[in-house]
Amino acid sequence: MATRKNKGDSGGEGRSAPVADYRHSEATRKNNPPAKIAAEGHVPLLPKAEYSYSPRLAPVLRFDPTGSADELPELLAEATRRPLNEAEAWALAEALRKHEPWLEWAGKQEAKSFLVDPVALHIHERVSAQAILKVAAREDVNRSLFADPEQEYNEAVQFYRHDVDWSNRLILGDSLQVMSSLARREDLAGKVQMIYIDPPYGIRFASNFQPEIGKRDVKDKEADLTREPEMVKAYRDTWRLGVHSYLSYLRDRLVVAKDLLTDTGSIFVQISDENVHRVRCLLDEVFGPDNFEALVTVRKTGGLGSSGLTPICDFVLWYAKNRERAKYRNLFVDKSASGTADQYAMILRADGSVAQPGSEPAHGDQFWQATSVHTMYAGVQSCLYDCEFDGKVFKLPPNRQWSTTLAGMTRIYKAGRLYTSGNVPRLVRFLEDYPVTELTTLWADLMGTSDKMYTVQTNLRIIERCMLMTTDPGDLVLDPTCGSGTTAYVAEQWGRRWITIDTSRVAIAIARQRLLTAKYEYYKLKVEAKGVAGGFRCKTVPHITLKSIAQNTNLDPIFAKHEPILDARLADANAALEQVTDKLRQELRMKLALKQKQEGKKAITDADRRRWDLPEKGKGWQHWEVPFDTDPDWPEALKKAVEAYRAAWRAKMDEVNACIAANADQEELVDQPEIDRKITRVSGPFTVEAVQPPEMSLGDAIEVETGQFAGEPEELETTFVVREVQMGDTPQNVEAYLSKMVDLLRMDGVRFPDNKQRRFTRLDPIYAGGRSDGIHAEGRWVNEGEADDDPQGPATVGVVFGPQYGPITAKMVEEVIRPAARRYDDLVFAGFSFDGPAQAAIEEGHPRLRIHIAHIRPDVNPGMNGLLKEQPGSQLFTVFGRPRTKVEGPDKDGMYRIEMQGVDIYDPVTNNIVDTGAAKVAAWFVDGDYDGRTFCITQAFFPDRSAWDKLSKALNGVVDPERFEALSGTVSLPFPAGKHKCAAVKVIDPRGNEVMRVHPLGGDGR
Known part of the structure; x- marks a missing residue:
């Protein structure tokens, strides 16, 4: 929460x-x-899990478990030379029957699990x-x-x-x-x-x-x-x-x-x-x-x-x-973004008139389109009828039925949603009725x-x-x-x-x-x-449909309320209309003719006809004929009467539209949550x-057990059968890897940061002897150019190799340090990578044991075989140091700071340890109260000065911008000693490798 x-x-x-x-x-x-x-x-x-194809299932989009499909070319060729026997004919007929296809590739049939x-x-x-x-x-x-x-x-x-x-x-x-x-x-x-x-x-x-x-x-x-x-x-x-x-x-x-x-x-x-x-x-x-x-x-x-x-x-x-x-x-x-809004080209003005497509919209105008109100005939008798609207009788086209009942259609008409121009009525759909469209x-x-x-x-x-x-x-x-x-x-x-x-x-x-x-x-x-x-x-957005209007009985009281008012306003307008002289009627028709002559017939709108082509005396207007606006030459009484009618009509439509919106379904826009800014x-x-890399075991080979996952899946789930197998790695692979590493180390020795080289006078593998305690080799070494006084003496150096794929972990380190301290003076951890906790555990060390961390050159990894060019020369195992960090404090407020001065970065391309300054690291972190279990990042520093920009701007006035600026520097922010009186520093190099150092706080350990 x-x-x-x-x-x-x-x-x-x-x-x-x-x-x-x-x-x-x-x-x-x-x-x-x-x-x-x-x-x-x-x-x-x-145990390991084995996923395999089930032989009980038909090859539906999988593979041909029999391999019989491979025999078809030969069988067809044979059929051209002689009649096929019954078994061959049956096999050919089966192959020609409809089968589901499947995807085949090299090794698929052979590797069944x-x-x-x-x-x-x-x-x-x-x-x-x-x-x-x-x-x-x-x-x-x-x-x-x-x-x-x-x-x-x-x-x-x-x-x-x-x-x-x-x-x-x-x-x-x-x-x-x-x-x-x-x-x-x-x-x-x-x-x-x-x-x-x-x-x-x-x-x-x-x-x-x-x-x-x-x-x-x-x-x-x-x-x-x-x-x-x-x-x-x-x-x-x-x-x-x-x-x-x-x-x-x-x-x-x-x-x-x-x-x-x-x-x-x-x-x-x-x-x-x-x-x-x-x-x-x-x-x-x-x-x-x-x-x-x-x-x-x-x-x-x-x-x-x-x-x-x-x-x-x-x-x-x-x-x-x-x-x-x-x-x-x-x-x-949004329909406007998807392009579907272009279908709503018609414009309904606030006064009820319809503007020409392409007209400039004004405030209060609504975009709309006319859509069908009938569907394919489905045998619904209540939707088969003739209807009369705006003085016209509409009949169904052949093999069609109305989309709603007569009562529903009447409700749509009274709501102003029926467009009756043409031979068939059509539904008026506004863009805001459903302003969005479903994603495709x-x-x-x-x-x-x-x-x-x-x-x-x-x-x-x-x-x-x-x-x-x-x-x-x-x-x-x-x-x-x-x-x-x-x-x-x-x-x-x-x-x-x-x-x-x-x-x-x-x-x-x-x-x-x-x-x-x-x-x-x-x-x-x-x-x-x-x-x-x-x-x-x-x-949310409304989703107004034909059905939601046709079945909205809440509209009926609104109609009942406003119809008498509109009838009265219509009577007033018709009474005023009777006072218009024949001369004025003729002058108004001349205006209509002049516009048609100057702008063309298509320029004449329904609003023009209603305004200028007034009915003959004694006929009057129907509701669907009342003008939308007035002409300056009209008598004042007629102007006021028509304006009063339009005001009453607008009041009705506002209430109708509000009722339609209130009763419409709502679509939740899950991608537009409300924001608290x-x-x-x-x-x-x-x-x-x-991942904890698997232990390099020289134990028994894998044995498949019987049994499956409990709760066998249904149908397609049974495509893959899951069995359990005994844990362990292939002994031959592990032994070959360790044997190669021992041979290389014996041949090349170890290079230290000061370019000193130590060579082994003896290095014996002990991983197969049953007494290694996680140590893979032991021997004796001397500085290059020196002689060993006792080459056959007791081993003074133990060697632990990291896994072929994965880092040396703290668990590996913890398990070997204590037994190694009883037998050796030096212990070498040689690996392709090291995780931070492993380095912290090595740094804690043992008072009777010197511990060294050596990178193995990547191209000697068997997994890299053929992918990288082999580098000439030696320097296969290179020792690197820890981060160069300095603790300052406590100050008068009891606060500490840590300065990150640099780090030895191993460059696997050149196979060199590069002594770099702090500016070259990708990131470095501080845990100001390290509990010895998990590194909790309390301060994070990135040389990229833009890393914290967005948060810095958002929190301006809450967090001092200078404090954010410090988070791209090399000196930490002040922090107290904390519960565990210990701080840890982790540095990330450009290749994502991490090195870690732990600092006790207080006393001489600061």
Whole structure:
């Protein structure tokens, strides 16, 4: 719900605080392990899940399980040489009968299943924009701003065993594993309302990754290839066999995504024309063709230099989990914006006259069009009649019936909504009767995105429309292709809960900054007590129909009230008309003839005829003939009588129109909520999480167990059978990887920042001996050029290798430091990446152990094989330092500051440790009261000086602009020591890697 300042939250109508966020108090999530203490609790083991095709199902839009289709060419050739026997003829006849098509690709029939490990997800950061703004405004910060459950230790280490308050989630990891974890570990299967997927469109680098946070111009060059092994693995998995592996990669994720969707849920896949036809077949296969909802065409800026027709469209495929139960909220576009307003070309003046199309509208005029009041004959006897209006009898055209009864038609006529010019009456529809039109599948009004932060950033309005059509405030939205975080940004804007996933640390860093610095409008809640889940107060528009007028009995008393008045005014007008002389009548007709001669017959309006062509004496006017205005040459009595009639008519029509509007149906515009402009809204609390890499096990091979998920799905759900298999990795792969790493380290040694090299005189693998305690190798080393006095002596150095895909984590560090301290003097952690809590754990260290962090050069990763050029020379393992930060304080007020002076950044392109100043980092954060579990960002600094601009302008007068200016600097804002007497600093380099340092506060540890 909307938070309140006096309770540690903020915002709301009539409150003093101008800042608010949306909370989801009705929702919970599992107690995920904080990364720093992940090793201190137990994560329940879960078996892998195997998804396979069911052999019991017919091959409807799937594959030919028998392979008999491959025999047809030979069978047809054989039929030209001899008569076919009975069995062959039957096989040929079966093949020629109508069968559903299916999509086939290389490896599909061979790979009848795939395995997914539901990995544990560790919380690395808690992020709260409100907390940062409170620090900037010199206010106290409490943990509730971060949605931190603040559990006792014994409760905190009960991982996945109980629920805590909801917070949104930004997750680093492979989407397949993360989605499986959400479904299996966190019971989110069947609870996600919407999934949005924006997969790579093609094989180009720019379609797949952005190597640095500030580098959006990605070319197909080696320098532009990411050095993140996880991203390269995803790239290889997606494109190893071109489109064939692309289809396998995407299908696997669609299968697991379907498991997460609720029965009312929807999935959207954005794709270009290159693969839209294939992806639609995939979605038919996974979700079933009956659950296809729409193919949306999105106009984009045309590409220059294309041969042939210029492509100007992308596509969004929309499928429901169950089309009959799918949630759908109509979206509307203004008729003037959609072009349909042009159909309302007629103008009704305030006096009741009809102006020519193209006339200049005046105040009070209404645009309208005439539409049919009869339909195809359907046998409704009450709608078969002749009717008389304005002195004319109207008969039905052949094979038609009126759209309402005679009573309804009469009501429409009396309401001034029947246009009787011509042979058949027509309904008068005003533009404001229904000023909007329903959104269609052609979205031509979006045209790309502005302020791009990511190379393949999605237009947020595309996701916005999809989200508003299929979700309500408080619903859960998932995007397994995070990119710049557009789905999360839109979900936050519209009060939806969100989870977004990406394999790239660059994407996570960009999304974090975008969400943290975002400014949103505050939408008023329908029911304050229910919070966001109760929905927003939205604008409505009338939807006036023929039926709503014809059946509106509230009009009858109005007619009864005004008809006697109009009859009396008509009698007065006719009495005055009798006093008009024949000479004046002739002069008035001459005016009509003169206008026709000068301007043409088409220039003559009904108002002209009524004004100048007066009835002969003794005939008088009928109600439908009374002039709309007067002529200066009329007698004064006639002028006053006609003006009185028109005033009475106007009074009646005002009351009639008000009654019609009051009784009309209302369409809620869910994309136009009411805004409280006194409140500035920021993103709600969210966590930054990462996959715990699977343990490198040399245990038994995988054994498939019997059994399936409980509650077997229905019909199309049974397309994929889910089995459980024993956890573990393929032993041969792990052993080969570790063996290669040991050989390389033995050969090359370790390079330190001062260019000193240490080489191993002995390095022995111990991972297969059953006694490694997570340590993979041990040996002895010396400085380059020195000799080892005792090469066969006891090992003095232990080595731990990080996983091939994924960072070294705090859990890995915690588990090996204590046993290593009993056996070695030095311990080396060698990995392709390191998460922040792991670095904090290493920094805490052990009094009897020197610990070193060494980056492994990316091109030696087996997953990079062939993708990068191998670099000559050595320097495969390079030690890097921690952030150079300095704590100042306490000052006279007991406040501290932290100065970020620089950081050693590992450049994987050149394989060098670059000693950089503070200006080169992508971002740096401070947790002013670090609890040793999770990094809570209380201050966020971005070198991009425009990052905080929107919030700074919105909060001018509430937060000192100079404080915002400081949030792009290198010195923190002042902060107190806090409950835990500890501060932590995290620095993000341009490639999204993080380094972390912890500072005790007070005493000598400051």
